[in-house]
Amino acid sequence: MREETTTSAASTAVTGAAGRPDAGGAGTPGAAGQPGGAASAKPAERSEAQDKVTVRLPAEGAYLSVLRTATAGLAARLDFTLDEIEDLRIAVDEACAMLLSQAVPGANLECSFTLGPDVMTIAVSVPCLDPQQPASDTFSWTVLTALAGSVDAYVGPDDLLTFVLRKTREPSGSV
Secondary structure, eight states, X not given: OEEEEEOSSOEEEEEEOSSOSOTTOTTOOOGGGOOSSGGGTSOOOTTTOOEEXXXXXXXXXXXXXXXXXXXXXXXXXXXXXXXXXXXXXXHHHHHHHHHHTTXXXXXXXXXXXXXXXXXXXXXEEEEBSSOOOOOTTSHHHHHHHHHHSEEEEEEEGGGEEEEEEEEEOOOOOOO
């Protein structure tokens, strides 16, 4: 399902995948509960179930609160702890701040969330005039890695600078 909301200041596109009406709906049946088709003949494995959500918005600091909120909501859906959720919110904010300093004026920032059973992968991209990968020995990079778990950066086609953050949910200590 694709839903677009347009305002006079911004256009935000939200896309959900994995056979679900939206990535934020609670109680939606997963692939194992979907009837018919060759894909449902094989038992669904927990590691295969993934939702994908993409948010596109203007590459301006004023819109980062949208990504922080989306990050928190999606992490909560995966039962991340409150501390893990806050770490991810801060990590996405920090990664975006590093990207926005290089963004082409008027460009869009795209953030793709891939949700697995116990892991969230977040890829944030923005087109740049002269993209520079951040040095991995800086304080900012160290903090970003500590918050997100694993961080990578690369320059793709058309000078698209991308940061990929991957956070694995800590095992629960409760019984």
